[in-house]
Amino acid sequence: MTDHPQKRPSQLLRNLTAKAASVPMILTAVVVFVGGTVWTIIHSFTSSKLLPRLNFVGLEQYERLWATPRWLVAIKNLAIYGALSLTFSLVIGFMLAALMDQKIRFENTFRTIFLYPFALSFIVTGLVWQWILNPSFGIQGVVRSLGWTSFNFDPLYNADIVIYGLLIAGLWQGTGLVMCLMLAGLRGIDEEIWKAARLDGIPVWKTYLFIVIPMMRPVLITTLVIISSGIVRVYDLVVAQTSGGPGISSEVPAKYVYDYMFLAQNLGQGFAASTMMLITIIVVVVPWAYLQFGRQRRG
Amino acid sequence: MADTPSLEAAASRIPAVLRQLAGPRGPRPRPALSRRNILLYGTLIVLALYYLLPLYVMVVTSLKGMPEIRLGNIFSPPVEITFEPWVKAWSTACTGLNCDGLSRGFWNSVRITVPSVVLSIAIASVNGYALANWRFKGANVFFTILIVGSFIPYQVMIYPLVIILREIGLYGSLWGLVIVHSIFGMPILTLLFRNYFTSIPEELFRAARVDGAGFWGIYFKIMMPMSLPIFVVAVIIQTTGIWNDFLFGVIYTKPASYPMTVQLNNIVNSSQGVKEYNVNMAATILTGVVPLFVYFASGKLFVRGIAAGAVKG
Numbered sequence: 001m002t003d004h005p006q007k008r009p010s011q012l013l014r015n016l017t018a019k020a021a022s023v024p025m026i027l028t029a030v031v032v033f034v035g036g037t038v039w040t041i042i043h044s045f046t047s048s049k050l051l052p053r054l055n056f057v058g059l060e061q062y063e064r065l066w067a068t069p070r071w072l073v074a075i076k077n078l079a080i081y082g083a084l085s086l087t088f089s090l091v092i093g094f095m096l097a098a099l100m101d102q103k104i105r106f107e108n109t110f111r112t113i114f115l116y117p118f119a120l121s122f123i124v125t126g127l128v129w130q131w132i133l134n135p136s137f138g139i140q141g142v143v144r145s146l147g148w149t150s151f152n153f154d155p156l157y158n159a160d161i162v163i164y165g166l167l168i169a170g171l172w173q174g175t176g177l178v179m180c181l182m183l184a185g186l187r188g189i190d191e192e193i194w195k196a197a198r199l200d201g202i203p204v205w206k207t208y209l210f211i212v213i214p215m216m217r218p219v220l221i222t223t224l225v226i227i228s229s230g231i232v233r234v235y236d237l238v239v240a241q242t243s244g245g246p247g248i249s250s251e252v253p254a255k256y257v258y259d260y261m262f263l264a265q266n267l268g269q270g271f272a273a274s275t276m277m278l279i280t281i282i283v284v285v286v287p288w289a290y291l292q293f294g295r296q297r298r299g
Numbered sequence: 300m301a302d303t304p305s306l307e308a309a310a311s312r313i314p315a316v317l318r319q320l321a322g323p324r325g326p327r328p329r330p331a332l333s334r335r336n337i338l339l340y341g342t343l344i345v346l347a348l349y350y351l352l353p354l355y356v357m358v359v360t361s362l363k364g365m366p367e368i369r370l371g372n373i374f375s376p377p378v379e380i381t382f383e384p385w386v387k388a389w390s391t392a393c394t395g396l397n398c399d400g401l402s403r404g405f406w407n408s409v410r411i412t413v414p415s416v417v418l419s420i421a422i423a424s425v426n427g428y429a430l431a432n433w434r435f436k437g438a439n440v441f442f443t444i445l446i447v448g449s450f451i452p453y454q455v456m457i458y459p460l461v462i463i464l465r466e467i468g469l470y471g472s473l474w475g476l477v478i479v480h481s482i483f484g485m486p487i488l489t490l491l492f493r494n495y496f497t498s499i500p501e502e503l504f505r506a507a508r509v510d511g512a513g514f515w516g517i518y519f520k521i522m523m524p525m526s527l528p529i530f531v532v533a534v535i536i537q538t539t540g541i542w543n544d545f546l547f548g549v550i551y552t553k554p555a556s557y558p559m560t561v562q563l564n565n566i567v568n569s570s571q572g573v574k575e576y577n578v579n580m581a582a583t584i585l586t587g588v589v590p591l592f593v594y595f596a597s598g599k600l601f602v603r604g605i606a607a608g609a610v611k612g
Contacts, residue, residue: 033448121543
């Protein structure tokens, strides 16, 4: 291509169709993503109630937020659910992938079975597990009717363990995805490495633990980020399975935001809570982005 | 000199060596019922049963009558099969004052999903095409914002969007929700299309340019026909994603046009009346049927779709 600087039409008019066609993208990026985020953060410093207003009150909303028991429960739940969900989905997902990677027959059938819950919504997931964990008719009832009458397992009605009820459902829904990602990672590892390890007489579990897993670092980190950004958003599952109950024992931040914005009509609280969610995400994503893209640039 | 045991060992290997020389080479095929296989397939089957259990419980419960549910356990197959819960869930189950069943939610979801899938894919594919072939100054800045923005929790952008939609008069309408789905589907789809279009040989694009084709000509006559697989993947991602959405449905529509997930939750978790577990489970299956159908029909493409959706950036 040759350049004719003196004849070139104005910069703005070049590629005009492409620019016009990109207007939705530009609007989304600038108005919704940047604009919306800035707008919410600004309004989190105001005393907006029913309508957003710009009467600034400094950090008052945040002080109130961190003094609200419901928010503290929500944060605690998010931390417990997040840590357990992260650990278990990585472990279970990896073990499933390792099993699937043994050159088994019917691999497609097994993959289809492990992954199908992922196609279902959190609402469906939550409602099914609400039914399975029903104390009178579900697992507890069945075990008791078999003769073990003192058997106790009613996570959805026990504030102390309700979070594990959510965890069971969440893991059922999400481990298939982790398995698929891990399997892709395992398949990406050179066959020669396995041969070499076998030749050296290294046991299989050791090969996995000390050779394969460290080699899968990129996949692991990506999976980690995907799971965690999903965890922070957890909302539908709680709404369907427990509605935040019993009491407020299974509240999560996303539900707090929704309830304050659209039910309690206390917008300022909602904005402050959602800004805290954003900060949580930043804490997770920024180090990852730095590692991922910082290395690429250097490499 | 070798001592006796090792001599014996060597002698005992002779038949094996002879066999090797005479017979076929390569590792001995594993017997089908080796310990390793029993352990491996046993574990896999037990796990598979665990993953299938909820589906089984849903189906079984939905086919029982209420008296049988109160008596038996949730895992036992129905003694007397009845389809009444299904009929009731579909046509007469109540949410609030409406007693026309889930069918209303189903058709709402169809009316939301179809235009959302079409619009979001149309916008994102054109975005991806512009980013891959018609790069203009600043395009990558907007793209980066889009990708980074996909990590922002929806809760941060929910309310500003309410205001925007209210200003343009679409808040509470179906089209408002369609726009919201197109906006939040844009990052991942744009990435998907951009990466795919970049992999199409540049020469094709140049040749078309020389022949005088413009932006839209190349898009419709070359890029689109060449990228059918990626369009299918995008349709799969969007159909399941939008059908399964709950948050946007509950925020941006009115009760009369609630999507199926929202209506399902309202039916099952309503506090009034006697709980009809069989109807609830029938309703739950009905809501899950569409994404499950997409999943089973698309097979490996679904896996490709989530892999593409998962590996952001």
